Amino acid sequence: MPRLAMNIRTRFAPSPTGFLHIGGARTALFSWAFARRHGGSFILRIEDTDVARSTPEAVQAILDGMQWLGLAHDEGPFYQMQRMARYKEVIAGMLEAGTAYHCHTSREELDALRAEQEARKEKPRYDGRWRPEPGKALPAAPAGVPPVVRFRNPLDGVVAWDDLVKGRIEFANAELDDFVIARADGTPTYNFCVVVDDHDMKITHVIRGDDHVNNTPRQINLLRALGAPVPEYAHLSMILGDDGQKLSKRHGAVSVMQYDDEGYLPEAVLNYLARLGWSHGDDEVFGMEQFVQWFDLDHITASAAQFNTEKLNWLNAHYLKQADPRRLAAEAGRRLARQGVTLGDGPDASRVAALYRDRVGNLNELADAMHPYFSPPKPSAELAAQHLTEPALKGLAALKARFEHCAWLAAELGQAVKQTAAEAGLKMPQLAIPLRVALLGLPQSPSIDAVLEVMGRERVLSRLDRVLGA
RNA sequence: GUCCCUAUCGUCUAGAGGCCUAGGACAAUACCCUUUCACGGUAUGAACCGGGGUUCGAAUCCCCGUGGGGACGCCA
Numbered sequence: 301m302p303r304l305a306m307n308i309r310t311r312f313a314p315s316p317t318g319f320l321h322i323g324g325a326r327t328a329l330f331s332w333a334f335a336r337r338h339g340g341s342f343i344l345r346i347e348d349t350d351v352a353r354s355t356p357e358a359v360q361a362i363l364d365g366m367q368w369l370g371l372a373h374d375e376g377p378f379y380q381m382q383r384m385a386r387y388k389e390v391i392a393g394m395l396e397a398g399t400a401y402h403c404h405t406s407r408e409e410l411d412a413l414r415a416e417q418e419a420r421k422e423k424p425r426y427d428g429r430w431r432p433e434p435g436k437a438l439p440a441a442p443a444g445v446p447p448v449v450r451f452r453n454p455l456d457g458v459v460a461w462d463d464l465v466k467g468r469i470e471f472a473n474a475e476l477d478d479f480v481i482a483r484a485d486g487t488p489t490y491n492f493c494v495v496v497d498d499h500d501m502k503i504t505h506v507i508r509g510d511d512h513v514n515n516t517p518r519q520i521n522l523l524r525a526l527g528a529p530v531p532e533y534a535h536l537s538m539i540l541g542d543d544g545q546k547l548s549k550r551h552g553a554v555s556v557m558q559y560d561d562e563g564y565l566p567e568a569v570l571n572y573l574a575r576l577g578w579s580h581g582d583d584e585v586f587g588m589e590q591f592v593q594w595f596d597l598d599h600i601t602a603s604a605a606q607f608n609t610e611k612l613n614w615l616n617a618h619y620l621k622q623a624d625p626r627r628l629a630a631e632a633g634r635r636l637a638r639q640g641v642t643l644g645d646g647p648d649a650s651r652v653a654a655l656y657r658d659r660v661g662n663l664n665e666l667a668d669a670m671h672p673y674f675s676p677p678k679p680s681a682e683l684a685a686q687h688l689t690e691p692a693l694k695g696l697a698a699l700k701a702r703f704e705h706c707a708w709l710a711a712e713l714g715q716a717v718k719q720t721a722a723e724a725g726l727k728m729p730q731l732a733i734p735l736r737v738a739l740l741g742l743p744q745s746p747s748i749d750a751v752l753e754v755m756g757r758e759r760v761l762s763r764l765d766r767v768l769g770a
Numbered sequence: 771g772u773c774c775c776u777a778u779c780g781u782c783u784a785g786a787g788g789c790c791u792a793g794g795a796c797a798a799u800a801c802c803c804u805u806u807c808a809c810g811g812u813a814u815g816a817a818c819c820g821g822g823g824u825u826c827g828a829a830u831c832c833c834c835g836u837g838g839g840g841a842c843g844c845c846a
Contacts, residue, residue, distance in 0.1 A: 314846090315845080315846045317845085317846075347846060348846095349845090349846080350845055350846065352845090353845075353846085354846095403844095407844075410843090410844090414843095417771095417772095418771075420771090421771040421772075422771075422772065423772040423773065423841095423842060424771095424772090424842060424843095425772095425842070448844050449844095463775095466774095466775065466776085469774070469775075470774090471773075471774070472773085475772080475773055475774090475842090476773095477842090479843090480843080480844050482844085483844040484844060485844085487844090489843090489846090490845070490846045491846090493846095494846090509840095510775075510776095510839080510840060511839095511841070511846090512840095512841095512846090513774060513775065513840070513841075514773080514774065514775095514840070514841040514842070515841085515846090535775085537775080537776075537839080537840095538839070538840080540838095540839085542781090544781095544838090546839075546840095572782095575782065575783080575795085576782065576783095577782085577783095578783095579782085579784065581794085582783085582784065582794040582795075583794090583795095584782090584783095584794075584795050584796085599784095601782090601783075602775075602776065602777095603775085603776045603777060603838085603839085604775095604776075604838075604839060604840095605781090605783090606781060606782075607781090607782095608781045608782060608797085610781080610796055610797055611781075611782065611795075611796040611797080612796095613796090614795085614796055614797085615796090617809090656808095658808080658809050658810090659807080659808045659809060660808085714805090717805080718805085721805085728805040728806090729805055729806060730805095731805085732805045732806065733806060736807095742807090743806065743807080744806050744807035744808075745806075745807075746806095746807085746808080746809095747804095747805080747806095748805065748806080749805090
């Protein structure tokens, strides 16, 4: 494969106008995996030429999101605003070579032009009125209107490329207009910077969102005008929200960091994203190491995919079940601390976490489940009335006596509960549930013997005292 | 409006002309396990957008239609 011989270089190039959302995260994941898969380099580039909308907070949010996901870049982050000198140099060269020209059309004129074209049901585009042609008389440049620089796009022929996910795509040059590459204030625009950067950074594979398909022919023409090689392109279709609607800042698009807040494990989010629009036969559950070995651009779906929170939840639960209890205890501890609960003088948090990791769907639920172990429970009046009845309390008293000198091991403790129930003429649930309410303030819990063992004799006895009124 | 992309169970998808009476996963339903609640296990229902071609044969190729999406900025 020639692909193995060349040094694969991919990039993720977000604009810092908001948080890193799920669609961006998947684009980053695929670019990262492709570079990793081929032993290449993954570059992070911040496209901040829109000075009005870019913010340092957004840059940080993107960096945080990438870090949380564990998508490390090999080069960068590069900031376009720091590459101004280079862009201006290229623009000057193009002006010199005649592949770009000054255009003095005002915004008002452009608006009028667009309105006319729309009225005629045509595709709105610049009409080339300032485009120099042999034998064409250009109007006199109006004074006081700083010109923009436009790219001189070929008039006819077609631009085509073999998109690595969508197959061959062709555009007639007649559909394209002479787009602005530098604003009146001299700052370069997106389509221009991308081309210069991708070229300078020797990007071999441009993996990006579907919404850039229409920019690609312009960028290819620009690349040709610059005498630069054209990279491979892979356009990823978009991700729709859970409701099938497209994601936008005001509808459904959430920061990847929100998944952290909601108790998702990064490996679950990553695994979910990997399977959203890409597949490896029937494989569903796999870690990043495996993903990198399998990943290719041939098995990416060309159509849009709908986000499915339920499947993400299932993967999250799956990863929770096999996560290291110490890590889970730390994560739950972080969350409990926010509620003012410390793990300090409670039972072994790792053991508690181990008791619950296969019963909860996310870290917040885990924290909730662990909560009663670390702060005294307060059974509601309803629960008390329902379960802490006269016969149940008698049973609990008997149980307490037994617990005082019973060996503190799950098997023994389970036996103790069974025997006490039998002696008190109670069925197992008739004693086990009141016991749960007494210890945890809840009628449900993991196996009662395991709960007892983890909680420890002292804590069990004192909690029993509380309900027995001793 | 113009251009571009796209179309398999509710959802994510397998499928690259015969292996498909279309497979897997999530979700759903039922049952089992069980000291509670979960977990887990087993089973069931559920799809090739429509119409034309091409071919001995089409979910797979082509065309048209329809649905969905994207783009049409001195945003990225």
